[in-house]
Amino acid sequence: MSIRSISRIKNLSGKRVLVRVDFNVPLKGGKVADDTRLLAHLPTIAFLVKKKAKVILVSHIGRPGGKQEPSLSLQPVAKRLSELLKTEVILLPFGIGADTQKKVHALGAGRVALMENIRFYPGEEADDEVFARELSALADIFVLDGFAVAHRAGASITGIARYLPAYAGLLLAKEIRGLSKVTTKSKNPLVAIIGGAKTETKIPIIKNLLPKADSILVGGGIVNTYLAARGYGVGKSLVDTEYKEQALAYCKKRKVILPTDVVVGTADGNNFRVVKIEKKPHEICRKNEGIYDIGPQTIELFSRYIQKAKTLVWNGAMGVFEVEPFSVGTLAVAGMVAEQSKKKICFGVIGGGETLQSMEIVGGLKDIDLVSTGGGAMLEFLAGKRLPGIAVLAQVLPIVH
Numbered sequence: 001m002s003i004r005s006i007s008r009i010k011n012l013s014g015k016r017v018l019v020r021v022d023f024n025v026p027l028k029g030g031k032v033a034d035d036t037r038l039l040a041h042l043p044t045i046a047f048l049v050k051k052k053a054k055v056i057l058v059s060h061i062g063r064p065g066g067k068q069e070p071s072l073s074l075q076p077v078a079k080r081l082s083e084l085l086k087t088e089v090i091l092l093p094f095g096i097g098a099d100t101q102k103k104v105h106a107l108g109a110g111r112v113a114l115m116e117n118i119r120f121y122p123g124e125e126a127d128d129e130v131f132a133r134e135l136s137a138l139a140d141i142f143v144l145d146g147f148a149v150a151h152r153a154g155a156s157i158t159g160i161a162r163y164l165p166a167y168a169g170l171l172l173a174k175e176i177r178g179l180s181k182v183t184t185k186s187k188n189p190l191v192a193i194i195g196g197a198k199t200e201t202k203i204p205i206i207k208n209l210l211p212k213a214d215s216i217l218v219g220g221g222i223v224n225t226y227l228a229a230r231g232y233g234v235g236k237s238l239v240d241t242e243y244k245e246q247a248l249a250y251c252k253k254r255k256v257i258l259p260t261d262v263v264v265g266t267a268d269g270n271n272f273r274v275v276k277i278e279k280k281p282h283e284i285c286r287k288n289e290g291i292y293d294i295g296p297q298t299i300e301l302f303s304r305y306i307q308k309a310k311t312l313v314w315n316g317a318m319g320v321f322e323v324e325p326f327s328v329g330t331l332a333v334a335g336m337v338a339e340q341s342k343k344k345i346c347f348g349v350i351g352g353g354e355t356l357q358s359m360e361i362v363g364g365l366k367d368i369d370l371v372s373t374g375g376g377a378m379l380e381f382l383a384g385k386r387l388p389g390i391a392v393l394a395q396v397l398p399i400v401h
């Protein structure tokens with residue numbers, strides 16, 4: 001896959017560059033409550049500013065459903081972004097007609113504008129051709145920088161790329177480069193750690209990584225589902241009944257390393273105990289208990305694999321880390337992943353909301369080579385799926401400047 005990044009564009013001076021970003025940040029009391037997603041795009045924006053482009057940022061926030069919804073205005077984002085960039089970010093009023101075109105043309109070189117919430121327009125999520133073409137009239141060049149939206153079709157993601165020279169921004173390029181080090185260019189041993197709650201999104205990753213990986217360590221809901229399918233008594237554990245067959249098939253593979261002990265207890269964490277998993281199915285939990293974490297022996301077992309990894313990828317909590325004492329397994333894994341990723345010989349990737357949260361708790365984010373901003377897009381990338389936003393960039397013919 002060859003994707004052209006904006007760093008390859010020769011002359012950006014005075015060019016109108018429309019950049020699709022992911023500024024879908026939480027708002028609280030009319031302010032940005034967490035600016036992580038803004039920070040992730042700063043390198044791309046700063047690069048374009050330095051090259052004297054006219055930067056037009058496009059994002060959605062929330063789900064206004066194709067209607068103007070004042071509470072989902074990007075005004076607070078424009079304000080916070082202005083502070084971060086130390087330069088005024090002009091919020092363009094709703095509309096993509098002649099008025100907006102004029103405003104964009106009048107932008108000074110190296111200035112930054114932000115369009116209003118792109119999901120105020122019904123044509124966005126419908127990936128409407130006419131809307132995409134109107135949008136393209138605002139710019140000379142299209143840049144996709146929001147990896148987190150690359151798994152969706154949309155006028156500002158895929159549609160517009162059909163009408164303009166299209167490039168990957170620095171964030172998107174970094175994500176593709178880093179994740180490709182897991183999926184196609186991995187240094188072995190490749191060790192994947194897969195946990196979390198949603199079995200249906202994790203099984204495709206195990207399936208895709210199995211041929212390349214040396215070991216896949218699993219925790220969380222998949223393990224419960226597998227144990228239930230095998231006939232172990234799992235009490236109130238989270239089980240994905242629909243995926244029993246698949247969990248059974250994949251967890252039986254030689255490369256898939258399962259917990260040898262688990263922590264069971266009541267959901268509130270007031271009662272808990274460690275239970276060894278015997279070869280023959282047995283009652284792991286009582287009726288009022290569930291499996292909420294991996295056990296100490298499993299942590300030790302996983303550490304032996306993690307310590308040997310030259311490529312490491314982790315998604316999904318090992319247990320219900322939000323409730324004590326069930327955080328132990330997840331935080332231990334977070335610490336071990338950080339320690340290994342810190343080493344020069346190992347390339348470490350993590351992604352997913354709760355996974356990032358737990359890495360933050362142990363203070364390991366700085367040691368990870370790629371902290372993916374992708375969420376669902378990352379899961380699909382790791383599962384080997386075609387991401388529409390990336391596919392459309394790969395298809396466009398090279399443009400000579």
Ligand code: ADP
Nearest residue numbers: 196197198220238316318319320352353354355
């Ligand atoms: P991420 O957001 O990191 O991709 P997921 O969304 O897949 O991860 O899952 C994270 C959630 O999975 C956590 O909130 C955690 O509480 C839950 N989880 C992990 N193991 C279990 C378990 N054994 N039982 C119930 N929930 C679990």
Ligand code: MG
Nearest residue numbers: 352353354355
């Ligand atoms: Mg999650």
